[in-house]
Amino acid sequence: MQITPMRGPGTTILVVDDxxxxxxxxxxxxxxxxxxxxxxxxxxxxxxxMQKRSDIDVLITDYAMPGMTGLELAEAARALHPGIPVLLTTGYSDVPEGQSFDYPWLEKPYREEDLTVRLAELLAPMAE
Structure with missing residues (x-):
């Protein structure tokens, strides 16, 4: 069974990874x-x-990036666009010590099916 997460003509998703x-x-x-x-x-x-565009509906970001982590980015993104759905991706099997977050996450490497399912879960509240 293939899940196709869509909302209207499609969702605008910002993908961030170094x-x-x-x-x-x-x-x-x-x-x-x-x-x-x-x-x-x-x-x-x-x-x-995100400061220039108001049409970004979802943020998908890597957790471990130089300069600013994906978690820090998620918090800054929510300051700019309150409530924006965020999906963190990570190559770590566990969150680094001392870190916790309530964002859904997807372990890398991920398959298209994994991304599709996680995105559908993330977009479900937007469709209601």
Whole structure:
């Protein structure tokens, strides 16, 4: 069974990862699912985009990035766009010691099906 998370003509999703291959691959998957994907390769670039654009519906971000973690980015993003759904991705099997968060997360490497299911869960409240 394939789950296709969509809302209207598609959701605008900001994908942030300092690994360009992961960013571009994730963006391609999202585009195939009918969404608009915007790529950023650092938290700073992501925040700049979020300050300029009001159409970003969802943030998917890597947890471990230089300069600012995905968790810090998620908090800053919520300050700019309160309530924006956030999906953290991580190569860690556990959250680093001393860190906790209430955001859903997806362990890397992930498959298209894993991303699709997590995104559907994330978008479900938006569809209600």
């Amino acid at each position: 690994d360009a291959l992961i960013t571009l691959n994730t963006a391609d998957i999202l585009k195939e699912l009918g969404h608009t994907a915007i790529e950023a390769f650092s938290a700073h670039e992501a925040l700049t985009l």
